[in-house]
Amino acid sequence: MAAMAALCRRLRALGRGVRGVQSPAGPPRYEESTAEFEFVERLLPPSRVPEPPPHPKYPTPSGWSPPAGPPPDLPYFVRRSRLHNLPVYLGQRQGRRLTALRRIHGDIWALERDLRAFLGSLGVGEVQAQVNEVTGTLRLRGHWGPEVRQWLLQRGF
Numbered sequence: 001m002a003a004m005a006a007l008c009r010r011l012r013a014l015g016r017g018v019r020g021v022q023s024p025a026g027p028p029r030y031e032e033s034t035a036e037f038e039f040v041e042r043l044l045p046p047s048r049v050p051e052p053p054p055h056p057k058y059p060t061p062s063g064w065s066p067p068a069g070p071p072p073d074l075p076y077f078v079r080r081s082r083l084h085n086l087p088v089y090l091g092q093r094q095g096r097r098l099t100a101l102r103r104i105h106g107d108i109w110a111l112e113r114d115l116r117a118f119l120g121s122l123g124v125g126e127v128q129a130q131v132n133e134v135t136g137t138l139r140l141r142g143h144w145g146p147e148v149r150q151w152l153l154q155r156g157f
Helices: 002-020 037-041 108-121 145-155
Strands: 076-078 088-093 096-101 104-106 129-132 137-141
Touching: 076 108, 088 145, 096 145, 104 108, 108 129, 108 137, 108 145
Parallel strands: none
Antiparallel strands: 076 104, 088 096, 096 137, 129 137
């Protein structure tokens, strides 16, 4: 117990001594060096994904194709992902196969009508679809990934 009290007295004495020290007036003096920043810059992650390099022919071996020219003049627009891919995703929910089309801007109902007309031209019956205006997502019942991707590329997205 006595050792603890002695320790407390020493710590209090240190605290008083630290308060008595005065710091120099004004901002600290330093010199900024930019010569070494190039070594730090290499370690920083890129701020955005660079544009893909040009290829001799499309689609590339991975199946990727760039958008064809300027965006089409339609009431809706489908933005590509940050890695320049079309936002068409396949999945399952409660045993049902689903195709999700995301990143839709503009008139999502016009896109749904056009997509239903396209799938109808393939000889498919009425395809069930779910439109979510808040998230800009269109879900179709069935796996229609390759067909929807090809349709989007033909439309210029």
